[in-house]
Amino acid sequence: xxxxxxxxxxxxxxxxxxxxxxxxxxxxxxxxxxxxxxxxxxxxxxxxxxxxxxxxxxxxxxxxxxxxxxxxxxxxxxxxxxxxxxxxxxxxxxxxxxxx
Amino acid sequence: xxxxxxxxxxxxxxxxxxxxxxxxxxxxxxxxxxxxxxxxxxxxxxxxxxxxxxxxxxxxxxxxxxxxxxxxxxxxxxxxxxxxxxxxxxxxxxxxxxxxxxxxxxxxxxxxxxxxxxxxxxxxxxxxxxxxxxxxxxxxxxxxxxxxxxxxxxxxxxxxxxxxxxxxxxxxxxxxxxxxxxxxxxxxxxxxxxxxxxxxxxxxxxxxxxxxxxxxxxxxxxxxxxxxxxxxxxxxxxxxxxxxxxxxxxxxxxxxxxxxxxxxxxxxxxxxxxxxxxxxxxxxxxxxxxxxxxxxxxxxxxxxxxxxxxxxxxxxxxxxxxxxxxxxxxxxxxxxxxxxxxxxxxxxxxxxxxxxxxxxxxxxxxxxxxxxxxxxxxxxxxxxxxxxxxxxxxxxxxxxxxxxxxxxxxxxxxxxxxxxxxxxxxxxxxxxxxxxxxxxxxxxxxxxxxxxxxxxxxxxxxxxxxxxxxxxxxxxxxxxxxxxxxxxxxxxxx
Numbered sequence: 001x002x003x004x005x006x007x008x009x010x011x012x013x014x015x016x017x018x019x020x021x022x023x024x025x026x027x028x029x030x031x032x033x034x035x036x037x038x039x040x041x042x043x044x045x046x047x048x049x050x051x052x053x054x055x056x057x058x059x060x061x062x063x064x065x066x067x068x069x070x071x072x073x074x075x076x077x078x079x080x081x082x083x084x085x086x087x088x089x090x091x092x093x094x095x096x097x098x099x100x
Numbered sequence: 101x102x103x104x105x106x107x108x109x110x111x112x113x114x115x116x117x118x119x120x121x122x123x124x125x126x127x128x129x130x131x132x133x134x135x136x137x138x139x140x141x142x143x144x145x146x147x148x149x150x151x152x153x154x155x156x157x158x159x160x161x162x163x164x165x166x167x168x169x170x171x172x173x174x175x176x177x178x179x180x181x182x183x184x185x186x187x188x189x190x191x192x193x194x195x196x197x198x199x200x201x202x203x204x205x206x207x208x209x210x211x212x213x214x215x216x217x218x219x220x221x222x223x224x225x226x227x228x229x230x231x232x233x234x235x236x237x238x239x240x241x242x243x244x245x246x247x248x249x250x251x252x253x254x255x256x257x258x259x260x261x262x263x264x265x266x267x268x269x270x271x272x273x274x275x276x277x278x279x280x281x282x283x284x285x286x287x288x289x290x291x292x293x294x295x296x297x298x299x300x301x302x303x304x305x306x307x308x309x310x311x312x313x314x315x316x317x318x319x320x321x322x323x324x325x326x327x328x329x330x331x332x333x334x335x336x337x338x339x340x341x342x343x344x345x346x347x348x349x350x351x352x353x354x355x356x357x358x359x360x361x362x363x364x365x366x367x368x369x370x371x372x373x374x375x376x377x378x379x380x381x382x383x384x385x386x387x388x389x390x391x392x393x394x395x396x397x398x399x400x401x402x403x404x405x406x407x408x409x410x411x412x413x414x415x416x417x418x419x420x421x422x423x424x425x426x427x428x429x430x431x432x433x434x435x436x437x438x439x440x441x442x443x444x445x446x447x448x449x450x451x452x453x454x455x456x457x458x459x460x461x462x463x464x465x466x467x468x469x470x471x472x473x474x475x476x477x478x479x480x481x482x483x484x485x486x487x488x489x490x491x492x493x494x495x496x497x498x499x500x501x502x503x504x505x506x507x508x509x510x511x512x513x514x515x516x517x518x519x520x521x522x523x524x525x526x527x528x529x530x531x532x533x534x535x536x537x538x539x540x541x542x543x544x545x546x547x548x549x550x551x552x553x554x555x556x557x558x559x560x561x562x563x564x565x566x567x568x569x570x571x572x573x574x575x576x577x578x579x580x581x582x583x584x585x586x587x588x589x590x591x592x593x594x
Contacts, residue, residue: 008467015424015470016431017463018451027467033526034468038413038481044488051486052493055301055315055542056567058345070342072204080203084435093433098446 104129105271109328116174123156123174140594143267147221152176155218170216178276181222184308192310193237196457206308215335223263232531234262236461245270245590255515258288265292275323281316283535286547290510290560293549296322301542302347305340313422326578330354360579363397368503372408381553389561396579405495411537417485424469493541510547510560538564548577549586
């Protein structure tokens with residue numbers, strides 16, 4: 001399978017990355033080179049093989065269902081949470097208007 | 101007298117504990133070395149001499165008061181700028197995280213400070229750990245301290261932990277943290293004549309480590325000796341309830357368990373790694389490694405890992421897929437860069453921010469990852485890759501029925517020049533051909549220096565062990581280290 005400029009533009013839109021026409025033109029052959037190379041995986045016989053889900057057997061743990069089990073997520077850290085926000089306002093994350 | 105900056109991690113630890121020198125003297129010597137090399141090598145994104153000194157003063161005070169010292173007391177280290185450090189900028193060498201100052205500390209770095217280590221600074225790397233040459237950092241290339249004799253051409257320190265490898269080889273720090281997703285500890289270690297180990301997936305907590313490909317990412321130590329790696333790994337590893345994939349197992353006493361006596365051990369040599377057109381010096385160092393391990397008492401057998409050739413394409417589906425998901429968090433809202441064009445709405449702000457904040461290689465991988473996960477292509481690419489990954493892991497399981505540890509070269513060549521491979525992403529990806537399979541299988545793996553090639557540049561040997569058998573990997577590494585007796589170091593030109 002090879003990708004067209006339209007496909008790359010759609011993928012970039014899905015990934016929320018703005019690309020210029022020039023970048024798009026450069027990316028198409030690069031991505032096609034990589035995709036053509038990874039397509040050799042199609043020749044591997046994987047019948048009866050389950051996709052890997054964990055490299056090392058492990059069980060998912062449940063933590064205690066209490067507030068504050070982990071100090072960093074125990075709440076009451078609003079100022080820490082907002083400290084790196086590019087546009088914090090009134091104790092919230094500021095974003096451009098989203099309601100038309 | 102030996103200069104303090106030439107000492108190993110263990111020699112510094114023992115010297116501070118025994119009173120041969122103070123921790124403050126050590127920190128001062130390394131702070132000076134870091135400052136003197138920064139302009140030429142660019143190994144650090146930020147330096148933190150005050151942190152190194154403060155930690156050293158605390159250690160000296162503890163010693164004077166007769167209080168017990170941590171296992172890394174008085175050892176100043178470099179911290180790869182992928183670990184969140186409270187109050188110190190953490191960037192993943194990206195523009196999008198420039199200026200980000202974490203309000204929390206990563207588990208691994210906290211463990212190191214608790215053990216008495218001090219921080220010399222945050223080490224440069226490939227942007228979001230995506231690269232094999234340290235040429236994708238937003239903060240400029242790291243330059244290897246190594247040069248070919250008679251040449252001033254700048255060489256790659258490897259990647260992504262290239263700041264770590266360059267700093268250790270140049271004696272700017274005795275040890276540093278690295279992270280390894282497909283070879284990012286081992287390949288830079290090989291390029292710069294140092295050692296580094298990626299432990300079993302789950303040994304070191306990923307909490308507070310900027311995520312690249314979560315099913316592959318593992319932290320590990322880089323240093324100049326196998327013993328130093330063992331000591332530092334003991335301090336870094338351990339169960340962490342804050343990481344869902346952290347292994348709930350005790351940390352073995354790896355340093356105490358070190359032994360270069362390999363009698364009774366079987367070393368596997370995978371025939372598929374003897375690739376067509378293998379570099380003659382790389383092949384010769386591999387043969388030397390086989391002879392050294394036999395000399396240490398091991399039996400050597402040929403093994404087969406039939407799906408080896410599919411490891412790289414598998415990796416370059418899985419890692420970008422996970423990266424595209426992980427890096428979705430950079431949205432210009434909660435932290436990091438925001439690019440808000442005049443009159444733009446929320447969606448346009450996301451796209452503009454991410455266009456301005458990510459470098460070309462990061463964008464390339466996000467797009468590949470988005471494509472292979474998109475509707476209609478998911479099964480053909482991602483599910484197929486996860487099935488092949490299961491086969492690659494099964495190859496290792498079969499191999500470890502007949503051998504205890506596997507020996508291969510670390511990388512297909514010695515360090516290349518900066519710029520030599522950066523125009524062709526595929527050629528750069530091929531650098532990880534020997535390191536990626538162990539990553540896909542979550543296995544412990546280590547690079548140790550084996551010697552110099554015809555150009556006077558270091559080559560590494562690569563040891564892969566059973567799950568959780570870091571000890572077997574370290575011990576085989578120690579046997580090679582003792583026999584290779586690698587003592588070459590870059591001539592100081594910076």
